[in-house]
Amino acid sequence: MVKIAHLALAELTRVECPNFETAQANAGSFLEEWNAVQEHDFECPIQIYAGHIFDSEAATFLPHRVLTVSEASGLIIDVQAYDPLEIEANTAKLFVNSNVIDLRSQTVLPGFVDAHVHLFLHPYSETSWEDQLTKESLAERTIRATVHAKRTLLAGFTTVRDLGTEGAGDADIALRKMLSGPSPLIPGPRYFCANRAIVSTGSYGPKGSLVLNKEGIDGITGAEVTDGVEGCRQAVRRQIGAGADWIKVFLHHYRIRSRVAPTSFVTARTSMSTFSLEEIKVMVDTAHRAGVKVAVHTQDKETINTILTSPELEGFRVDSLEHGINFEQPHDADRRRWDVAPASSAKPVIWVPTLSAFYTSGRYEGGPWASLVNAFRAALRDGFEDIACGGDTGVFAHGDNALELCLMVALGASPVQVLRWATFGGGLRCRYIATSGDLQKYFNSAVHKKNIIL
Ligand SMILES: [Zn+2]
Numbered sequence: 321m322v323k324i325a326h327l328a329l330a331e332l333t334r335v336e337c338p339n340f341e342t343a344q345a346n347a348g349s350f351l352e353e354w355n356a357v358q359e360h361d362f363e364c365p366i367q368i369y370a371g372h373i374f375d376s377e378a379a380t381f382l383p384h385r386v387l388t389v390s391e392a393s394g395l396i397i398d399v400q401a402y403d404p405l406e407i408e409a410n411t412a413k414l415f416v417n418s419n420v421i422d423l424r425s426q427t428v429l430p431g432f433v434d435a436h437v438h439l440f441l442h443p444y445s446e447t448s449w450e451d452q453l454t455k456e457s458l459a460e461r462t463i464r465a466t467v468h469a470k471r472t473l474l475a476g477f478t479t480v481r482d483l484g485t486e487g488a489g490d491a492d493i494a495l496r497k498m499l500s501g502p503s504p505l506i507p508g509p510r511y512f513c514a515n516r517a518i519v520s521t522g523s524y525g526p527k528g529s530l531v532l533n534k535e536g537i538d539g540i541t542g543a544e545v546t547d548g549v550e551g552c553r554q555a556v557r558r559q560i561g562a563g564a565d566w567i568k569v570f571l572h573h574y575r576i577r578s579r580v581a582p583t584s585f586v587t588a589r590t591s592m593s594t595f596s597l598e599e600i601k602v603m604v605d606t607a608h609r610a611g612v613k614v615a616v617h618t619q620d621k622e623t624i625n626t627i628l629t630s631p632e633l634e635g636f637r638v639d640s641l642e643h644g645i646n647f648e649q650p651h652d653a654d655r656r657r658w659d660v661a662p663a664s665s666a667k668p669v670i671w672v673p674t675l676s677a678f679y680t681s682g683r684y685e686g687g688p689w690a691s692l693v694n695a696f697r698a699a700l701r702d703g704f705e706d707i708a709c710g711g712d713t714g715v716f717a718h719g720d721n722a723l724e725l726c727l728m729v730a731l732g733a734s735p736v737q738v739l740r741w742a743t744f745g746g747g748l749r750c751r752y753i754a755t756s757g758d759l760q761k762y763f764n765s766a767v768h769k770k771n772i773i774l
Contacts (some may be wrong), residue, residue: 367698376744431478469508471719476772484517676711
């Protein structure tokens with residue numbers, strides 16, 4: 321695709337430079353004219369003839385559509401119906417043009433969004449989380465992240481939100497620069513990142529085994545550790561200052577009492593609330609004042625209820641809720657939204673259930689997978705729509721991001737509904753992808769990376 325766009329641009333530069341001579345003759349306005357010519361060059365759009373397109377806003381498939389895409393911005397600037405017989409009759413003439421692409425046998429759709437990834441992690445089945453943080457250097461983890469970025473893109477996921485480097489410091493900000501901007505160095509998705517994420521003292525890891533009353537191992541912590549209103553305010557400001565697009569807060573975690581495991585396994589594995597209402601409020605407020613959104617990791621019903629409905633958090637609602645596994649009645653069915661307090665109900669809180677992480681890391685009766693399945697099915701039953709697809713990818717292999725979509729369909733969501741969540745629902749518009757598979761009959765194989773064409 322890059323090659324095609326490049327050829328089109330080169331051709332246009334050669335053929336259409338009507339102002340070039342004038343510009344040369346007048347050195348004073350040369351730059352101005354040259355810039356005008358350059359801008360003119362970028363007006364060469366790419367046309368894609370699609371067998372079908374998926375309209376994520378209307379959640380429907382439309383046959384025989386031609387998309388016009390701006391070569392300069394990648395934005396779709398027009399969608400029109402075409403007559404398939406007319407195009408068939410003119411195939412030889414039409415598709416010889418390098419900026420006209422024939423995808424008439426395929427379904428074109430917006431690129432998928434994975435709203436919850438960790439590009440600096442690789443599957444725990446290969447190396448445990450603790451070992452990745454304490455035995456893999458920052459250089460190794462960064463090199464892995466570049467490979468993960470490419471795999472993600474080639475699986476059709478053109479946008480991701482990375483919710484924490486998990487001990488790899490600020491490396492996501494530099495990775496974003498290498499993936500995006502005017503001169504990207506390596507292939508990968510559009511990358512939104514949450515820098516280090518924020519945890520309260522004692523609640524996260526890795527935890528050493530010799531000096532127990534200490535955060536992290538060898539100076540490595542899984543996220544930035546802070547407490548108190550001022551500490552929380554500063555942590556958010558530090559991460560925004562570092563370049564974060566999102567602030568991620570762990571509001572609930574099971575590692576708080578993990579050290580009681582030798583005497584009470586159940587307590588050690590029980591998730592508990594971490595930050596106080598005042599701390600949550602100041603983090604949300606500080607982030608929102610800077611135009612940065614807030615994602616919260618949380619699991620239990622009580623914490624979810626608190627952050628969504630507590631009067632003290634009126635005006636300080638978070639933007640997305642990650643996991644949410646123990647919440648069985650997540651919303652007001654009439655409004656098809658989380659049951660958030662009235663003043664903030666206009667702005668939806670997006671739920672990212674991360675089914676894949678729990679599916680791939682152990683499924684047993686009474687465990688988190690079972691609770692999450694209940695929560696997800698309850699949401700389907702009540703027509704809840706504010707969902708984004710995000711697998712917590714990294715816990716399992718990058719490139720297998722579509723597992724989240726397949727699990728949603730397997731649990732009863734319709735393919736069209738899931739495609740909407742995976743594109744429009746992610747809230748982050750992106751580039752198109754195409755699949756040669758049948759999205760309505762054979763959903764799993766159609767969204768699998770082997771059938772994705774970028
Ligand atoms: Zn995560």
